[in-house]
Amino acid sequence: MSRLLVVEDDQQIGTLIESALRANGHTVDWARTGAAALDLVDRHSFELVLLDLGLPDTDGLHVCREIRMREPDCVLVMLTARREEMDVIVGLEAGADDYLTKPFGLTELLARVRAHLRRASGKGAAQQTVFQSSDLRIEFDARRCEIRGTEVRLRGKEFDLLARLAADAGHAVSRETLMADVWDTNWFGSTKTLDVHMASLRRRLSDAAARLDPPAVLPPITTLRGHGYRLEVSAAPRR
Ligand code: CA
Numbered sequence: 001m002s003r004l005l006v007v008e009d010d011q012q013i014g015t016l017i018e019s020a021l022r023a024n025g026h027t028v029d030w031a032r033t034g035a036a037a038l039d040l041v042d043r044h045s046f047e048l049v050l051l052d053l054g055l056p057d058t059d060g061l062h063v064c065r066e067i068r069m070r071e072p073d074c075v076l077v078m079l080t081a082r083r084e085e086m087d088v089i090v091g092l093e094a095g096a097d098d099y100l101t102k103p104f105g106l107t108e109l110l111a112r113v114r115a116h117l118r119r120a121s122g123k124g125a126a127q128q129t130v131f132q133s134s135d136l137r138i139e140f141d142a143r144r145c146e147i148r149g150t151e152v153r154l155r156g157k158e159f160d161l162l163a164r165l166a167a168d169a170g171h172a173v174s175r176e177t178l179m180a181d182v183w184d185t186n187w188f189g190s191t192k193t194l195d196v197h198m199a200s201l202r203r204r205l206s207d208a209a210a211r212l213d214p215p216a217v218l219p220p221i222t223t224l225r226g227h228g229y230r231l232e233v234s235a236a237p238r239r
Contacts (some may be wrong), residue, residue: 002047002117003027007037007063008079009056013102017050020106021113034058041070048075048116050109053091061094068095073156075116079104092196097157098183099193115184120156131166133233135209135216138166147216152208157182158201161194165221165231174228198229 004026008014014030021028029044031037034055041049049067053060060078067076078091078099088099098116100109131138135148143159145152154162160182165173175191183193202221209216219232 003029003044004113005037005040005044005046005049006030007032007034007049007055008052009033009054010052013052016106017109020110024110024114026113032056034060034063037063038066038070041067046071046074047120048077048113050077050079050113051096052079053087054081061091064091064094064096068155072153075120075156077112077116089192089196092193093200095155097155097193112184119160119182119184131163131169133169133219133231135212136205136218138163140167147205147208147218148212150208150212152204154201154204155197157197158204161197161201162205162231165229169219169231170233172224172228172230176228178228 004021006014006017006021006028008017008030009032014032018028018030029040029046031040034057037049037051040046049071051060051064051067053064055063060080064076064078067074075098076096078088078096079102080087080091080099081102088101091099098112100112129140131140137146138144139146140163143163145154145159145162161178164178164181175194178194179191182197198221205218209218219234222230222232224230
């Protein structure tokens with residue numbers, strides 16, 4: 001059974017979410033402030049956090065960053081009333097894996113939670129166990145990404161994204177496929193989530209490669225305009 005944390009100051013919305021999740025068999029903690037949320041995160045381990053960004057005591061984005069730092073592997077879904085595209089992007093960059101814009105239906109919320117938990121528990125569907133190209137090595141089952149023997153810490157969805165591309169290395173993987181396989185087959189939102197995660201994945205890999213001496217050589221992730229991405233099977237020629 002999975003333990004979930006709901007961070008929501010609105011009594012009515014919080015009650016609805018909490019009872020819907022409980023009715024679906026989840027163990028739920030409900031924090032009404034950012035401080036209470038961080039306190040709970042310090043004391044328990046959560047598989048998934050639903051985080052309202054508009055909190056009375058703390059900036060929701062701050063809470064998002066803090067939770068991400070303390071629980072690198074939990075699934076973090078923002079609940080936001082903010083419709084501004086920038087806010088969603090900033091939230092994703094602050095560590096959220098996904099977001100729901102208020103008002104949302106409980107059916108949609110439950111479907112999203114179910115999909116995230118299924119993905120979090122059933123990882124490693126790939127037949128292949130190891131991918132190696134140039135200095136990049138991915139161990140799918142161990143969920144480990146190494147660059148010339150040094151582990152690179154990736155966030156959950158960043159790893160999933162890289163692993164999905166690696167499973168089809170040398171081939172194009174469409175945006176739709178990535179959204180379906182890494183997030184949720186029923187995903188109908190925009191694909192900003194994908195863009196932000198791809199940008200941070202690339203940044204983390206290139207930063208890690210640059211820190212080595214001599215700098216590591218990685219197979220590039222090529223952007224295919226209007227289609228998707230391709231992880232190349234060999235390194236880009238050194239310049
Ligand atoms: Ca609120």
